[in-house]
Amino acid sequence: MKVKALVTVLVVVFAMALMLGCAKAPQQELDAAKAALDAAKAAEADRYAPEMYNAAKDSLNAALAEIEKQNSKFALFRSFKSVKDLVAKATTAANEATEQAAVTKEKVRSEAEGLLAEVAPAVENVKKLMKKAPRGKEGKAALEAIGSELAAVEASLAEANTAMxxxxxxxxxxxAQANLQKLASLAEELQQAISKKYGR
Amino acid sequence: MQWHYSRYAVPPAPENPRNWFLVVNLLLAVTLGAITLVVEWSAQPPVAQYDEARKAVARARSLQANRYAPELLLNAELYLEQARQAWASENKRWIYRRDFNRTCHYANKTIDVAEHAAMRATTVRDSLHWVASTGIALIKKRIDEIRPRFKDMPIDQLVRQKFALGEIFIMESEEAFKRGDYRRAVAIYQVAAAKIGSAGDEVLQILDGYFVNTAKWRKWVQETIQWSADNDDYVLLVDKLAHTCLVYKGGSEIARFPVELGPNWLGHKRQRGDGATPEGRYRIKKKKEERHTVYYKALEIDYPNAEDVAQFNAAKWRGEISARAGIGGLIEVHGDGGKGANWTAGCVALRNRDMDKVYELAQVGTPITIVGSLRGIATTPVEINAVQYGAGPKP
Incomplete structure (x- = not known):
């Protein structure tokens, strides 16, 4: 009976060792990390949160390397614990990159929107000043010139809206920033002409 | 002892369990030893090379190779993936049959290309930084030089619009530069440079055409100054490009004043209502003040002279101007200037305080020569070939 028991224990121990040795790479987590990185890319994290995105990408590469390193070992000695850690790190970094990209993108979007909203009143202001500016013989050519420059601003504004x-x-x-600068210089030029004419 | 083949797949155990234990341990030790030997003798996985390759790619990426050397970075990433696949494929073979040469080859390739990408990214970024900063500064300088003249020149509105677009693009390029996107800054700067350059070229073309008459102007100016020297009398010279009226006496410049002209001052007057100021040698025909002029004080000149009439008729004959067009007249040097624009219908306008001086010096019959530009034209009888422009007394 003792012999039988000993054999049984050995068989069980060997089977368990084999089972442990045949541990597999965490494929599900790996797929999730790849999906998170793809999502980060789609969220333009490489443009708006490049450092975080690069870190995620490198962690995933390190995890893939670790998988092959473990696969190179004899089945009994494989361990995918470090792979799991690296994959988790990659997933976290990718998710953070996505979030950061969204935040930065939203910030830029709102800044661009705000600036674009300022352009229309600035155009109107220039048009209003053009009406006040000297219109006689001495002002005609200058007003035509400013009109041409305003047309250039409007063309550029259309491009800005398309980009938006x-x-x-x-x-x-x-x-939008460039248009506002140009409009400010036109307004200043007109203000000077008006001040000169009315002595204000 | 009896064998029970139907129940046991192992031979009957020895009587002593200690012997069994020894046998099993021995077998395990032999197996582990064999495994260790096989692992030791088989090819070692290229962990270090692969790691180095992966780090090289990460470094290239951190140096913005994705922006400044994208093709090289893509190649490096492809090589890294090939190295990984080669490694994975070897892992599927029996341990003693593995060969990681292909993996090492691709890992080395990755390192080479990634290092190249990192270097290229740094170089490209630095050179783009330089090109953008220098280019933006140069274009801004050019804009500053051109703009004041551009403002006063009678230029086609489309050319003016192109110039303004160039200015907007250079501002946009500066914005991209500020946020470190040098590639975009250079791309936008190039568009701006093309627009400013093209607008500038068109202006230069106009000026080239304008300066065709330089020899004629030179002769007129020399003769006028010589006349002043010979007669020890006053003459007026008007430089349209410089918007300046110069007063000479006894062959020497004694004063100069800023003037304003018609909106189409660039070029010779061709017909009535074209807003151009004529170029030629004239004389003061009439002095007007008080109720005789609406422009403070005026000196009417004898435009059109015989040469103007001949040119006008020839242009009409060539069909360059309408058969019904008139040659125009009533060209004056008058007051009410200082508006900061070219606003007259072709006359020369001075500030009233300057007009007072000119009006006092000039008499009916005083010569007045109007030229496109004195630039490059001698303004003293002695130094015929010297360029004196800008050396005279300031108003």
């Missing part, structure tokens, strides 16, 4: 519609908020913000 296409979700390219950085370009929209840059363009």
């Amino acid at each position: 519609t296409n979700g390219d908020f950085l370009t929209a913000r840059d363009k």
